[in-house]
Amino acid sequence: DVKVTQSSRYLVKRTGEKVFLECVQDMDHENMFWYRQDPGLGLRLIYFSYDVKMKEKGDIPEGYSVSREKKERFSLILESASTNQTSMYLCASVGGIQGRKLFFGSGTQLSVL
């Protein structure tokens, strides 16, 4: 089975801190995604990557950046965390024989105080 692992389940940071959210997948998928999930808004796409060192903006990229130095790892960076970035962050990957089926990590609940 595909495994997508997010480094932290819960994270508490202070306003202005630089925050790194890490995601690793073990199925050699080309495509990886970062979503944030807020009550009533569903999942909104922040950034995605279709290859190493490639990235594309999603619908809400402001305040975020990403890094994909290795195929299996996709990092989301909050350059200067703000309280409105308090949210559940979900990483996903897709590719290979699984077609368009997204595999999700368990999520990181980030609180910015």
Next chain:
Amino acid sequence: SQQGEEDPQALSIQEGENATMNCSYKTSINNLQWYRQNSGRGLVHLILIRSNEREKHSGRLRVTLDTSKKSSSLLITASRAADTASYFCATDGDTGGFKTIFGAGTRLFVKA
């Protein structure tokens, strides 16, 4: 931008009843998927229906797709308390690439 919108936002039924959730979307698609999310966890893929398909079944799940109305429905038959979760539709546009857009979800509560 939110491509899919689910209806209703929340649904409460008794165990054994059927649950129907609807999804509407805005642009042409290649396929539509349904996912399930247990509280505070990641999403799990349930079923995918392609744009040239009208109906698909998987166990107690039945999905229909009407591309002329840009809508889909997910039917869960003989629901169980363990079906309590949020359900999301997700669409891939027909412009290529792997950008998958999700709706806001339907929260289903099945009472034992």
